[in-house]
Amino acid sequence: MNRYYVDLHIHIGRTWTGKPVKITGAKSLTFTNIIEHARHEKGLNMVGIIDSHSPEVILEMESLIQSGDVYEHEDGGLVFGDLTVIPGSELEIYDEQCNGPIHLLCYFPNLTIMREFSNWLTAHLKNIQLSSQRVYITGMELQKRVKELGGIFIPAHVFTPFKSLYGKGVNKSLTEVLDPNLIDGIELGLSSDTRMADQLGELHKYTFVTNSDAHSLAKIAREYQVVAMQEPTFKELQKALKGEDGRKIVANYGLDPLLGKYHKTVCAECLNQVNENDQICTLCGHPKIIKGVADRILELKTADESPEGRPPYVHQVPLEFIPGLGPRMLGKLIDHFGSEMAILHEVPFEALKEVVPEKIATLIMQAREGKVNLAAGGGGKYGKIADQ
Known part of the structure; x- marks a missing residue:
């Protein structure tokens, strides 16, 4: 297959x-x-x-x-x-x-x-x-x-x-x-x-x-x-x-x-993270709260484990989320290695650092392996890779 x-x-x-x-x-x-x-x-x-x-x-x-x-x-x-x-x-x-x-x-x-x-x-x-x-x-x-x-x-x-x-x-x-x-x-x-x-x-x-x-x-x-x-x-x-x-x-x-736009419950006005049961923002006092996906799922929870045979879900950071990897450098990588899929899955570290700075190559490898620190998103704002 x-x-x-x-x-x-x-x-x-x-x-x-x-x-x-x-x-x-x-x-x-x-x-x-x-x-x-x-x-x-x-x-x-x-x-x-x-x-x-x-x-x-x-x-x-x-x-x-x-x-x-x-x-x-x-x-x-x-x-x-x-x-x-x-x-x-x-x-x-x-x-x-x-x-x-x-x-x-x-x-x-x-x-x-x-x-x-x-x-x-x-x-x-x-x-x-x-x-x-x-x-x-x-x-x-x-x-x-x-x-x-x-x-x-x-x-x-x-x-x-x-x-x-x-x-x-x-x-x-x-x-x-x-x-x-x-x-x-x-x-x-x-x-x-x-x-x-x-x-x-x-x-x-x-x-x-x-x-x-x-x-x-x-x-x-x-x-x-x-x-x-x-x-x-x-x-x-x-x-x-x-x-x-x-x-x-x-x-x-x-x-x-954590990188998704609606993971955490936040204030619709200032995006301050709040508790799911809060009626107003504890920071700015705004009355509109956007319930995050994580809290909503807990409300609906009826099971603890995935069914047998469920395929793995691999947390992967898109290349556009990599700090310092702008459009020009990304274009250079794609021209050299053929596609984003190749860069995300196949290209080894030694080859990456021949095309982009070693710091960027290291971040790509850490993102591929799920080893980056993340700051959660919410209320329509994406999360991001935090300082490493």
Whole structure:
């Protein structure tokens, strides 16, 4: 079985004509720029582009197929050299049943089905051009349609304080919102990891995925997984999420939860860390408190250990978090060693220090081995590597 680097949550910032898709996404995040950057700079083998329902994005994909730069694999996925694209859509539900808003990820094998899904969506949302739009149907209705089309359904960043399954503080169980039998995996989000998520016993039967939720090219592959598959196709990904025929998630690679933007409970105004039960900030007196992922999970806890066979979650610091490693030096590393995946996983220390200062090379190795000191993030502010 072969092993592939996979990031299934990347946003489109703009269409090829410059129209916005993800309003908060970088203008450089066009479909073409994403696939070139993911393949040549990041070294990924499979990406999920989750604004592929937008009609102009569909037109760009079709144009690349017509030009011969991309082709559709018979087992699903759009192939660009040694990179496979899984077209997807991130949508928001919010009704009396779901106590939302909640973001959900839907993936499809080819453009014919994606176009059919996009056409269906136009009757259920206000602006088909934009990302992460609210659909005026229930989560279960959305699940049913995705499955009718042969798609993959994954709740997104499930513990994030905003727009997630558990983050709102109201939903106690996914069964309140979704059909548990129509879920193919659970996306953890940047402020949690496997150990934390497995404190919810109802999640034990699901495969965990770790993805970047990239809003810029630089953020692609800040979280990802290594997946064992025969080849990188939609059909093989479906099998891997189910753990069928030797296909599986080998390991999840992600931020230490301390680096996530919402790990600790903090004041919304000054970001001072507070206790989870505080009603006002003890430092500035502001009344709005943002509950951190760690505290929210403890509220929901029903289990102490992960189920047998759960793949390892490797805490990994993205290269952009390394102090002193700016864009120019990072570009120099990539030019020399080929991709970020190579630098993060394979390049030895002696080779690194021939290209960058020894201090930077040492930090990269320490980050690879989980030996850096971290300062926790919260309230929308990332954690960081502390003084060593």
